Amino acid sequence: MNAIATPAKLHDCRDAFVAVLERLGAENPNVVAVCNDSVGSSKLGGFKSKFPERLVNVGIAEQNMVGVGAGLANGGLLPFVCGASCFLTGRSLEQVKADIAYSNANVKLVGISSGMAYGELGPTHHSIEDFAWTRVLPNLPVIAPCDSIETAAAVEWAANYPGPVFLRLSRVGVPDLLPAGHVFQMGKANLLRDGDAVTLIANGTLTHRMMKAAEILATEGIQARVLNMATVRPIDVEAVVAAVRDTGAILTAEEHSVFGGLGSAIAEVVVAEAPAPMKILGVPGIFAPTGSAEFLLDEFGMAPSAVAEAAKSLLARKSGRA
Amino acid sequence: MTNCIIMHTRNSMQPNDLERIARQIRLRDLQAVYEAGAGHIGGEMSATDILTALYFKVLRVWPEQPKHPERDRFVLSKGHVALALYVTLAKRGFIPEEEIHTFLKPHSRLNGHPNCNKVPGVETNTGPLGHGLPVAVGMALAAKLRGATYHTYVLTGDGEMQEGSNWEAISSAAQFGLNNLTLIIDHNRFQQGAALKDTNDLAPFASKLVAFGWDVTEINGNEMAEIVPALEKRTARPHCIVAHTNKGHGISFMQDRVDWHHRVPNAEQYQIALAELSETL
Numbered sequence: 001m002n003a004i005a006t007p008a009k010l011h012d013c014r015d016a017f018v019a020v021l022e023r024l025g026a027e028n029p030n031v032v033a034v035c036n037d038s039v040g041s042s043k044l045g046g047f048k049s050k051f052p053e054r055l056v057n058v059g060i061a062e063q064n065m066v067g068v069g070a071g072l073a074n075g076g077l078l079p080f081v082c083g084a085s086c087f088l089t090g091r092s093l094e095q096v097k098a099d100i101a102y103s104n105a106n107v108k109l110v111g112i113s114s115g116m117a118y119g120e121l122g123p124t125h126h127s128i129e130d131f132a133w134t135r136v137l138p139n140l141p142v143i144a145p146c147d148s149i150e151t152a153a154a155v156e157w158a159a160n161y162p163g164p165v166f167l168r169l170s171r172v173g174v175p176d177l178l179p180a181g182h183v184f185q186m187g188k189a190n191l192l193r194d195g196d197a198v199t200l201i202a203n204g205t206l207t208h209r210m211m212k213a214a215e216i217l218a219t220e221g222i223q224a225r226v227l228n229m230a231t232v233r234p235i236d237v238e239a240v241v242a243a244v245r246d247t248g249a250i251l252t253a254e255e256h257s258v259f260g261g262l263g264s265a266i267a268e269v270v271v272a273e274a275p276a277p278m279k280i281l282g283v284p285g286i287f288a289p290t291g292s293a294e295f296l297l298d299e300f301g302m303a304p305s306a307v308a309e310a311a312k313s314l315l316a317r318k319s320g321r322a
Numbered sequence: 323m324t325n326c327i328i329m330h331t332r333n334s335m336q337p338n339d340l341e342r343i344a345r346q347i348r349l350r351d352l353q354a355v356y357e358a359g360a361g362h363i364g365g366e367m368s369a370t371d372i373l374t375a376l377y378f379k380v381l382r383v384w385p386e387q388p389k390h391p392e393r394d395r396f397v398l399s400k401g402h403v404a405l406a407l408y409v410t411l412a413k414r415g416f417i418p419e420e421e422i423h424t425f426l427k428p429h430s431r432l433n434g435h436p437n438c439n440k441v442p443g444v445e446t447n448t449g450p451l452g453h454g455l456p457v458a459v460g461m462a463l464a465a466k467l468r469g470a471t472y473h474t475y476v477l478t479g480d481g482e483m484q485e486g487s488n489w490e491a492i493s494s495a496a497q498f499g500l501n502n503l504t505l506i507i508d509h510n511r512f513q514q515g516a517a518l519k520d521t522n523d524l525a526p527f528a529s530k531l532v533a534f535g536w537d538v539t540e541i542n543g544n545e546m547a548e549i550v551p552a553l554e555k556r557t558a559r560p561h562c563i564v565a566h567t568n569k570g571h572g573i574s575f576m577q578d579r580v581d582w583h584h585r586v587p588n589a590e591q592y593q594i595a596l597a598e599l600s601e602t603l
Contacts, residue, residue, distance in 0.1 A: 059493075059494065059497075063452070063456065064487060067457045067491065068463065070446060070456075070457045071446070071456070071461040071462070074395065074457070075461045076470075077464050077468065094450050095453065095487075098447050099446060102447045103447040104439050
């Protein structure tokens, strides 16, 4: 397992999303895509050319987009509602709450370009609050795949899951980490690398950075466990408890505010079930400055080398406590 | 058995029959508000005739099969008048009539705004305003895409039309050519705190809807002989019925009084209201 090398080729997970969506569209006439003038940014051009009548573009009107999605589901269709995650979740949060989650509508919400994918466009276009906003809503699984393989598997799973889902995707290139043929399981973390010194947990664009950090730590004789935890809700309690039991410390990283996201969800488990030293990496509660997503992740201490340093300081806390 | 009779005789319902049912619904609504000590009685009274016409004459629905794929859809966007919907659904056989006694009680499925996962006949959860119309647009669009023949109706308040999401939906309904969608605006001229005209006066509605590409019919929304044909009317474009109604209709001292948006009658007022509604039964 530790022999997995980090491949260099980077993939835009939107491609994996639309490839599965187009296949689902061919297999199931009830599959529809709904968007907010985002045919291009959601990469729905292929779906549109294959199934023009099933591409519902409501224009720049996100509240209507989410409501229409709920209505389409009520009418027996299987809608994938796609839009930039900042607008899909922020602008239409009450629709997501009332029309989708509370109504338990079988709608798949697909947040594109989440996190700081629109880095240079500024904080209005960053979506570093979406885990926090969505994971407090009952009935709504929140999922951020780490690579194109998991993205494809999660879209396939979502289509068959009988209820609402929020898929949080990025446009920032990431290497494939999971094995071909991977089957997505909601609420189940994937063990990418095992170790006993500390557990590194991430999802989305941060998982591969965690793998690189683990490689750095290994050169110093520190064996880190790496968990990919795409599902932010429901959180994998078992994997978190096992991480504390086996490694005694947890370091998380996410392309999201440090408040209310993956790290917070894990911290809730740690506090209640298995107290242990823990640190949460993410955007430190500020509106981010100008820069690309990759630049900003480095800026906020999530370069692999910085993650490795954070892990080591956590180890010091762990041993200080022991 | 009563429900079966109602079902089979639905299409032969005359305005007099419907008016009688509407008065019974008003009476039960009043009793429930008094019992529960809460409700939105003004808007419930203004909307009752429309709800009655829908459920006892117009809608193609089957209470024993509330999820039948070909059922007509009705969305109560002004979800705060849930009690009027509950009483109507009970009278139509979707839920037991005796359950109205549980309105707002702990763990009752009949809370202040309708829940589609608990109450048969409710299509989507409403409460925050400006939600029902976008969802109804999706329902009507689904029928177009699937070749289904059901019709979608949605009832909004007039104050509710101040929510921008409604205008997003109105615009898209025209764009999608949804001639299988009917929006009914319960134009009782009062919102929670004041008259519409003193707050954010969108009236007149008709010209605005026409400008957005809808066909519009204006009616007296408390007059059954006008309500039924308007609901049954089919148009080339999405159809809006501007239903001119009276807040508190049927109870003299509540009529057109903004303070009866969600006030509860005291014992003396209750007896007067009971007498007024009962004498016309």
